[in-house]
Structures are given as C-alpha cells and as structure tokens.
Amino acid sequence: MRSRRSFLRGAGVCMALPMLEMQAQQLKSPRPIKRFVAVSNPFGFFPDAFFPNQAGANYDLPLLLRPLQKHRNRFTIFSHLDHGLSGGHKACHAFLSGVKVSDAKRFAEGNISIDQKMAEWVGARTRFTSLHLGNNANQSWTRNGVEVPSEGDPARIFDALFLDSSADARAAKRLQMGLDGSVLDAVREQAKGLARHLGHRDREHLDQYFTAVRGLERKLRMNADWIDRPKPKVKIKRPQKGEGQKKNLPLYYELMALALQTDSTRVATAWADGGNLLEDFGLSYPSYHKYSHHGRLPELVEGLLKIERHQMECLAKFLDQLQSTPDTLNGGRLLDHTIVLAGSGLANGSSHSTRNMPILVAGSGFRHGRHHVSPEEAERRVPLNNLYLTIAQHFGLEIDRFNTSTGTLNSFG
Template sequence: MRQSTLQRRGLLRAAGVSISLPFLASMKGTTSASTVQPSKQRMVCIGNMLGFYPGAFWPSGNQADGKSSLSQDGWEDRTDFQWGRTTECLEPLRDQLTMISGLDHGLKGGHFAIHAFLSGVRQIDAKSMPMANVTIDQYAAEFIAGQTRFPTLTIGSESGIHQGCQLSWTRSGTRVPPIPGPHELFEKLFIGNDAASREADLDRVRMQSSILDLVRDSANDLNRNLNRRDKDKLDEYMTSVRDVEKRIALRRNWIDVPKPKPPFDQPSDRNMVEDLPLLYDLIALALQTDATRIATLEIGGDFNPNDLGVSGGYHGLSHHGQRSENIEKLVTLETYQVEQFARFVDKIAQSTDENGSLLEQTTVLFGSGMGNANSHTNSNLPVILAWGGLRHGRHLAFDVRSKNRPPLTNLFVSMLQNFGLEADQFATSTGTLRGLA
C-alpha cells in the first residue's frame, strides 16, 4: 500500500501537480523517514478596516516584578504584561502569541492609507516603488505558484466604506477582488467536482485566453503609433494582463484534479458578525486540505453592531469623540473580533497534517492599517503575531519616538523568510525585525 501511495505521488508530481493527503493517525507508524513530506509553510493575514481603540487594545502595563529588558535600539521585550480589555481573551493562548506595538509604515491618509497595511506603500505612491504596492500575501504566492489549487484566498466584503475590501494587491498594483462570504468561499473550495462543472471551467479558461490573445494583438498594433509616455502607460496595462495570463494557466492545471468532499452543507451568507466564525473555519479547512497555503481576511465597515445587540454604526462608533458610551460599544465589537481570531488560532493549533500541528507551520498576522480611527492616524498599528517555532508570550514594544524604530515592513521580511523565501527586502524595509528571535 505504501509503495502504491509513493507511485501515485510520483505521477502527480511528474504532471506538475502536488496533492497532499490529510493526516491519518492510523498510518502514523507506517511512515519512514524517507517518506515524510517536507513541512508546508502557510501564511494568514487578517486586517481590520477601522483599527482598534488603543486604550483597550494595548497592554495595561508590566507587572511589579519588572520582567522586561530595555534595548539600546529603543525597544522592550516584555514578558509579564497584562492584556488590554479587548485582548484579554487571548490570555489562554499567551504562549502562542506575540503582541507588537510601536510599528507602522510612516504613512498618513487615515482611511485612504489602510490599504497599505500588507504592502507598506500607498497606491498613489506605488509608481516610485520597484514592486508597486504588492502585498506580502501576493508576493509570497509567487514563490509557490502552482503548488496548490488556489495561490491565495482573499476574503472580505465589497460593501462598507471606501470601495470595500482593499487588503490584497498584485505586483502590478491591481486590487485582488475578494471572496465576499462563506457561501462563495465554500463553493470555491468544495463545489464543482462533476464532469459538467470541469468542462464549464475549461470553457471559461479557453474563452478568457482567447480574449487575452485579442487584447495582446490589439495592444501590439496600437503600440506602433504611441509616444514614449503612452507606451509606458500601455506597458503598465500589459503587465496586469500578463498577471492574468499566469493565473489562468495555473488554474488550467487544476481543473481535472478533484476537490475535497464537502464537510457539511453549503452555508448561506448572512452578515459579517454571524459569518466571521464560519469564514475562519473555512480558512482552516483550506489550509488543512492544502487547497491554499496563503489567505487574507479583511473585516470591513459592514460589520454591523446591531448584529451583536449594539446600537449605532461601526464607522460612527470608531469616531467615538472620546464619549464613554460609544467607546464601550466599540470595545464590545472589537472584543468579538479578537475572540474569533483567538478561536481560529486555537483551531489550527488543534488541527494536524503529516508534519504535526498546523499552527506550527503557519504564520498568522492580525492587525490593521489604522492606528486610531478616531484621530484618523496610521501610526502605532495594532499587531498580534502567531508563528510556529517563535518564542512567544511577549509584548515587543518599540518606542514610537525613537529614530531607530524599524518600519513594519521589517516584520514582513522576517515572515517571508520564515515562509521559505530568500528575501532580504520588501517595500520600505531596512532588514528583518529585531527582537523576534
């Protein structure tokens, strides 16, 4: 049986496709060192569009025994901190999490800069950057292109403020349209196994490829009559077209590969409050079945307080004006979001594959591109990190007044290296993030 399994894997690998079986406890003792599959690093990034109320999110201070170490570089490694009111639900996971304060991208713009959370670069500034405003998830996906059915899963609502979900951006600076809810995400992961569905997918790929062929031919004809400036603009456009071509080619390779069987009936989209736990569950399933190794989730302005029994609008409550009643309502909303994040971390910690716990093979970033929505600031961004193998139970506190304070993109370089990339720079970074090891 083991020899047959190895032969099947060899055939799939030769065809340019790699499919991982789920971990089977009954077969644990039959796997020799030579057949153990290498660990598959995964990455999940969760962004909140409106940030968190700083007075309840950040730790309330160190305990009296003073277990902290002041670095000459302007940061502290605090091990005996007390969580804030919003984050105290993370206490049972203390040994699996690191909180990081004092970091940001050095940007201004309020709501119009939050889309730079995972890139470090605003879209309007991207033309001066060599990689535009590509986000860390899309950058990492290029490294493992073709190894999973979905290079990434981008999830978030298109409703709410400021044109909906803007968490993920490609190398060419194009926004990645999100999967809007659990109904659509479930369908993407589990529906479409029958022959008719596969043939329909193939027809779509053929049609899209034909359209792109026509676009390329028309662009070549047009290019002959353009001045230099217009040629540059057309080249930017064609870069986006080439990105689409690559995604279509990768999708074609997976059409004939069966999807996993649905674990439950297809859900309906309800509202972001009720859907959030299910979205996290589906992301965990996507990681466990190796449908993808990279996912992003944005919690947007359509997160309705009324669905938690709280009156008012989320956007309005985030601009609380220091009114205690509004702050308490906002803390209720934000606590729920952190609770669902904690539930997700615990879930993937309990989930396993042939290499052990999923959490041990996953980097999870939770935070926001908004530091304080009430004052429209993008500084001191809220960041919580789960990272298999990292020493946790810490609050890395960087001094926001220090001239030596690193940019948040330094953390992204560290995350990319942990993912397996030989990267020493990402966007505005100056190196890896000190203090993590």
C-alpha cells in the same frame, strides 16, 4: 496605434503571476510548507485595551488580549510599528503593503501586498493561489496596483472551496483557458511588431514582458490541471448567507482553517467589516464607524470594546482550531506552520491616526510570548515592513527587501 508607453503599462496589468522560478526553488527546498493568514478591520483597536503596559514576556494581558490567554506563548504583540503614512482612512488600504496606490509607481514592485508576494511564490501548487474573505476589503494588491477582490458571502466561499463544478462548467472553463491562450498568442505577435520601433531601454522592458507572458502561459497550463481534480470533502454543512460581522467572521475563520487543512490554499486574508450592531451586539447605534470614532465618550468606547472583543474571541477560536488540527503535510499541528497576522491599517479610528498600528503575530515557530516594543522616536522608528520582510523570509522567500523595509526584526525571527 497605441503608444509604446500605454502598451507596456497595459501589458503590465496582466502580470500578477506566480513567480515560477521561486516555485522551482520551493520544489527543491526541504523546508516545511508554510501558510499565511492576515486578518484586519477598518478602524483599528482601542489602544488602552490592546497594548500591554509592560514590555517583554511578563506583561499583564489587557482586555482585548484576554481571550487569547491559552495561546499567550504562541503570539507576539508589537508596539510602535507602522508604515509612516498619513491620511487616516485613505491610508488604510496600505496595511499589507506599506505603499499607497498613489505612490505605487515609485517602487519596483508597486504596492504589492505581503500576502500577494507570498501567493506569487506558492503559485499554482494549490487550487487557490490566495483566498480573500470579507466585503470590500481592499487590503490585497498585485505588483501592478490591481486590487485582489474579496468575497463576503460564506456560502459562495464554501462552494468555491468544496463544491465540485458540473461537467458543463468544467468544459466552459477549459474553453475559456483556450481563449486566454489565443489572446496571449495575439498579444505576443503585436509586441513583436512593436519591438522594431523601440529604443534599447524599452526593448529591455519588452523582454521582461515576454518572460512574463511565457510565465502566464505556464500558469494557465498548471491551472488547467485543477479543473478535473475533485475538490476535498469536509464534514461541515454549507453555511447560510450571513450578514454582518457577528455572523460572518466566525464563518470566515472556519472556512480559512478548512482551506488550510485541505491544502486548498496556503495564503488567506479576512476582513472584519460592520454589520447590524443593533441586533448583533445590542448596541444603541448601527454604525461600526460611529463607535470607532468615539472621542473617548464612555458609551461609545463601551460599544466599541464589545465589537473588538468579539473579533479577538473569533481569533482565539481560530488559533484553537489550528492548534487542534493535525498538519498532514508537515506533522505536528497546523498552527506550528501557519503565520497568523492580525491588525489594522488604522491605528486609532477616533483620531484617524496611522501611527503605532495594532499588530499581533501568532504561530509558526517565532520567538513568541512577548510584547515587542520598538523605538518611538521619529529618527529611530522601525517600519512595519521590516516585520513583513521577516515573515516573508520565514515563509520561505529568499528576498532581502519588501517595499519600504530597511531590514528585518532579528530578535523576533
């Protein structure tokens, strides 16, 4: 017989659920519908080319921000924000959560990432609770410490978003949902039997588990509604399978813009991974990692800046697309109600530093057009999760804490 501890822990793995009470709040709320996009890379940005030298509004655009010139008043750069973590690459997975997987048990919501916190709130109001593009991104995590998988093939992403399933595939999906419901029935009966042997505290945990099971049952019913709904039609051709950052990243951005425009999802992440740097950027070495660990050697820094400038050019085109696309749900333009976060879980690949992470936020009516500089002193440092909490509240979540946050950035929100 399984121990009560292993049972409760195993049961928890299934609970990456939309919070249906929050969903009900959203239904009653007159607020505009918000969207959230987070884009990151594994190695940070070259600090001298990313961070402005001046604080406030009248800063000179550094090299990597120049592609965003036309959107200057629609984005904000942040300095001296981070999660206070160490470990170099081993802390990169905590970019959107501020909590390492190894530390998750110490927090009430584990190492849930900010995108999944928002996705829980959106729930099944869209076909995809959240969308994750890129190869092996490991940026998105549920409250149970489960990594949300990402998809790196643009063609497969297109098919999922816009290609209707066959009648047989839809029937198979309905059958699977029926089996899932049967499993839930069996788990409920097992839990009822277990309850007789539990103490008061564990019975409270089990009550919470029953509540989550009922929520999952409602989620299955809501998802079933999407099976026979036709997917939206778009005017772009199905993309070919790409390889590498140069080809894939522009496609990821285009697919995310279309997913937001068609309300297929309201939460999305993308990951700018490596690729064939010899072919894509005309560089001497094939490894993104090598250029990011440049040791300030001019040849490697020059190559790294080519890669990073490409990422910023893709971001600029994404903002162009959101700004030029009508928002049919709210009025105005998509960018008016879309929060775009760009950055990395590694501040400086060359030094493996996670201090002063490169952070840019665009869109959705914040007080933009500035370089926001937080205190640098250790005792006065501001957690990056304070920004995430500010963003979550702007998105519509009625929360006063997110993981390691200590407050909000009132001057930004």
